[in-house]
Amino acid sequence: xxxxxSPSPQRRFNTRLGxxxxxxxxxxxxxxxxxxxxxxxxxxxxxxxxxNLAIVYGFGLIAFALVLALIYGMLCQKDPAEDIATEEAAAxxxxxx
Amino acid sequence: MIYDPAPLAIFIFLGFVFGTVGLxxxxxxxxxxxxxxxxxxxxxxxxxxxxxxxxxxxxxASFLGICGMIAAYGYDxxxxxxxxxxxxxxxxFVIAEPMKRLGKFTFADALDxxxxxxxxxxxxxxxxxxxxxxxxxxxMVGAGSLIQPLLGLPHWxxxxxxxxxxxxxxVTAGMVSTTWVQFLKGSLLVIFSTVLVVMLLQKGLTTDTxxxxxxxxxSEQDLKQSTIAxxxxxxxxxxxxxxxxxxxxxxxxxxxxxxxGYDVFHIDDIPGSDEKLLRQAQxxxxxxxxxxxxxxxxxxxxxxxxxxxxxxxxKLPGGxxxxxxxxxxxxxxxxxxxxxxxxxxxxxxxxxGPKTTIYYQKPTSGERVLRPGEHPKFAGIRGESFGDKLNFxxxxxxxxxxxxxxxxxxxxxxxxxxxxxxxxxxxxxxATIGFFYVLTLYLGxxxxxxxxxxxTDTNMSAPLLANSIRPWLFAVISAIAFTTVLGTVSGLILxxxxxxxxxxxxxxxxxxxxxxxQVKVAKLAAIIVGGIAIILGVLFKELNVGYLVGWAFSVxxxxxLPALVMLLFxxxxxxxxxxxxxxxxxxxxxxxxxxxxxxxKSVYGLDPDxxxxxxxQPGIIxxxxxxxxxxxxxxxxxxxxxxxxEASA
Numbered sequence: 001x002x003x004x005x006s007p008s009p010q011r012r013f014n015t016r017l018g019x020x021x022x023x024x025x026x027x028x029x030x031x032x033x034x035x036x037x038x039x040x041x042x043x044x045x046x047x048x049x050x051x052n053l054a055i056v057y058g059f060g061l062i063a064f065a066l067v068l069a070l071i072y073g074m075l076c077q078k079d080p081a082e083d084i085a086t087e088e089a090a091a092x093x094x095x096x097x
Numbered sequence: 098m099i100y101d102p103a104p105l106a107i108f109i110f111l112g113f114v115f116g117t118v119g120l121x122x123x124x125x126x127x128x129x130x131x132x133x134x135x136x137x138x139x140x141x142x143x144x145x146x147x148x149x150x151x152x153x154x155x156x157x158a159s160f161l162g163i164c165g166m167i168a169a170y171g172y173d174x175x176x177x178x179x180x181x182x183x184x185x186x187x188x189x190f191v192i193a194e195p196m197k198r199l200g201k202f203t204f205a206d207a208l209d210x211x212x213x214x215x216x217x218x219x220x221x222x223x224x225x226x227x228x229x230x231x232x233x234x235x236x237m238v239g240a241g242s243l244i245q246p247l248l249g250l251p252h253w254x255x256x257x258x259x260x261x262x263x264x265x266x267x268v269t270a271g272m273v274s275t276t277w278v279q280f281l282k283g284s285l286l287v288i289f290s291t292v293l294v295v296m297l298l299q300k301g302l303t304t305d306t307x308x309x310x311x312x313x314x315x316s317e318q319d320l321k322q323s324t325i326a327x328x329x330x331x332x333x334x335x336x337x338x339x340x341x342x343x344x345x346x347x348x349x350x351x352x353x354x355x356x357x358g359y360d361v362f363h364i365d366d367i368p369g370s371d372e373k374l375l376r377q378a379q380x381x382x383x384x385x386x387x388x389x390x391x392x393x394x395x396x397x398x399x400x401x402x403x404x405x406x407x408x409x410x411x412k413l414p415g416g417x418x419x420x421x422x423x424x425x426x427x428x429x430x431x432x433x434x435x436x437x438x439x440x441x442x443x444x445x446x447x448x449x450g451p452k453t454t455i456y457y458q459k460p461t462s463g464e465r466v467l468r469p470g471e472h473p474k475f476a477g478i479r480g481e482s483f484g485d486k487l488n489f490x491x492x493x494x495x496x497x498x499x500x501x502x503x504x505x506x507x508x509x510x511x512x513x514x515x516x517x518x519x520x521x522x523x524x525x526x527x528a529t530i531g532f533f534y535v536l537t538l539y540l541g542x543x544x545x546x547x548x549x550x551x552x553t554d555t556n557m558s559a560p561l562l563a564n565s566i567r568p569w570l571f572a573v574i575s576a577i578a579f580t581t582v583l584g585t586v587s588g589l590i591l592x593x594x595x596x597x598x599x600x601x602x603x604x605x606x607x608x609x610x611x612x613x614x615q616v617k618v619a620k621l622a623a624i625i626v627g628g629i630a631i632i633l634g635v636l637f638k639e640l641n642v643g644y645l646v647g648w649a650f651s652v653x654x655x656x657x658l659p660a661l662v663m664l665l666f667x668x669x670x671x672x673x674x675x676x677x678x679x680x681x682x683x684x685x686x687x688x689x690x691x692x693x694x695x696x697x698k699s700v701y702g703l704d705p706d707x708x709x710x711x712x713x714q715p716g717i718i719x720x721x722x723x724x725x726x727x728x729x730x731x732x733x734x735x736x737x738x739x740x741x742x743e744a745s746a
Contacts, residue, residue: 018190019191022187022190026186036493037478037486037490044468050429051429052464055172055538058179061179061182062179066528069185069189072189073521076517
């Protein structure tokens with residue numbers, strides 16, 4: 001537990017990256033929800049290979065979540081503080097009665 | 098519907114349940130320590146934990162509730178799939194790493210990491226309990242629905258069975274076994290749902306015009322005769338009469354073949370014509386053992402009637418009667434160009450005796466079932482009422498924020514070794530869960546056109562779709578769905594028992610417990626929470642499980658997320674702010690739900706117009722309210738403390 005320590009540059013990078021990707025997804029999700037709420041008729045428009053906007057946007061949101069998750073997983077940096085904590089935990093497994 | 102229990106189904110089902118419980122015993126035998134019981138010593142491989150996330154998350158709501166909602170109304174149920182998955186983005190990008198870094202056993206650990214406050218432990222512990230119990234209700238309702246067709250037993254038997262088996266799992270096991278059971282269940286659910294979708298696409302779509310009768314076209318004059326199309330009309334009385342301002346909607350005939358009861362038909366307009374069509378309907382009067390189906394006792398003996406399975410296409414494009422195998426895209430485009438028979442319902446009051454609910458056919462263009470707004474609870478997005486639109490926004494906000502606030506999901510971050518493993522397991526979780534949610538639209542629409550649905554229980558749509566394809570698949574899917582419920586309920590009860598033993602007894606009351614005693618107390622708490630869940634599962638059996646889960650998400654998102662997010666991202670957060678935010682979020686959302694239209698109608702049986710809350714989903718008000726409470730209270734206490742420091746200096 002190291003909330004009082006200043007975070008490592010790696011952790012700061014990860015946090016900012018996470019927030020950025022979160023905002024990207026939030027914008028897309030909000031778009032979907034707002035179209036549904038205030039222009040539901042638009043969801044019937046056929047947009048791709050005979051499929052309407054509701055299905056394409058809905059499947060797109062699911063697929064895009066995975067794409068963003070993979071980007072995040074690839075770009076995230078290893079926090080050195082974690083290695084120390086993991087080693088300490090391995091050395092003292094704690095309550096194992 | 099009356100279900101025939103099949104020996105194969107029972108055999109496969111019992112095999113799954115005994116296998117699950119056996120695995121739990123085997124894996125749980127070493128989990129004596131608190132680290133082992135609550136957090137599996139943090140040694141679960143991330144890939145396994147990721148699939149176990151899917152096992153935990155893809156509960157009865159996802160499999161039974163969403164598929165059922167899509168089967169009954171079309172696309173609207175898929176909105177839940179989208180919202181549920183989007184919530185994982187909050188979990189991955191905002192919550193995953195800090196949760197792992199800050200906590201040890203429970204959600205309260207993370208919230209309290211900075212302050213070591215009894216108040217925070219207490220508030221977070223209570224909120225964990227409340228959210229878990231709320232989330233338990235739909236799981237138990239789903240379990241009851243599953244047991245009925247599978248073993249031919251009443252709903253409450255299913256609820257009690259799940260309760261007892263889960264209590265056994267949790268009491269004998271802990272997080273190691275729960276995780277492996279979830280891993281197994283998550284994998285099987287996704288694999289067999291994929292098999293089901295592939296078989297569904299192979300089978301293609303067919304029309305059915307023979308299961309229910311259609312009479313007509315008829316003129317207004319024809320409808321006034323005592324005999325229509327050679328069938329004798331039963332003169333309408335009581336609620337069957339046309340009432341002032343409302344034309345007569347149904348006609349009853351004396352059955353032709355000397356059967357008991359009556360044949361009921363809905364009077365349908367023919368678009369662009371003055372003539373009418375009579376489409377066969379089905380009616381249920383009363384409930385329980387005295388239930389009447391189309392005026393005759395419920396049963397299969399002579400003099401009895403039973404509800405017929407529903408769900409079919411009345412027209413395919415080009416006048417075809419069968420499509421043959423379809424691809425994943427042509428499945429949707431074909432349904433879009435077809436006509437589907439959905440079922441509406443209305444209730445009439447009889448002067449003496451119980452009410453009659455009449456279910457009638459509603460031919461609906463395929464385009465309409467592939468767009469949002471067909472379900473009564475979502476129809477508001479196509480209306481003019483701003484309150485209805487707000488209700489929709491509120492639900493979608495709660496789904497988005499709720500995932501990252503569910504205690505049984507949050508504690509899964511403690512079972513891996515570090516933040517990086519937490520991240521990776523979330524990505525695996527998103528891939529597995531996302532893939533499954535794509536399948537829900539196929540499963541739901543497949544069930545809608547399967548001809549196998551139960552009119553009175555939408556929760557059974559996915560298993561009944563499997564039954565219409567292959568009976569063995571029905572047994573396997575039902576068994577997986579049942580273990581799905583078992584797994585999710587185990588996770589929830591584990592989270593609740595952790596909250597009682599670790600947060601409330603040790604954290605708040607300051608009772609010193611050794612690791613082993615802590616585990617014993619947690620197991621006792623598991624038995625009590627399990628008992629409560631059984632009772633609630635029996636009480637709420639009428640509601641769609643997906644809808645119930647929407648409420649649980651609202652409470653979780655309002656009580657837990659604001660405090661967690663502000664703790665991570667706002668340095669001025671104080672312990673008083675966190676406590677106030679958790680309590681205000683929890684009480685306001687819970688209070689709102691209890692005072693909403695849906696609760697008035699479905700739970701209390703009162704007139705929904707008397708409801709106090711202006712719309713049913715609280716999130717859009719109560720989530721911001723919890724944020725504002727945290728900010729205001731934190732600023733107040735900071736300025737007060739700073740003032741006190743200055744005074745003492």
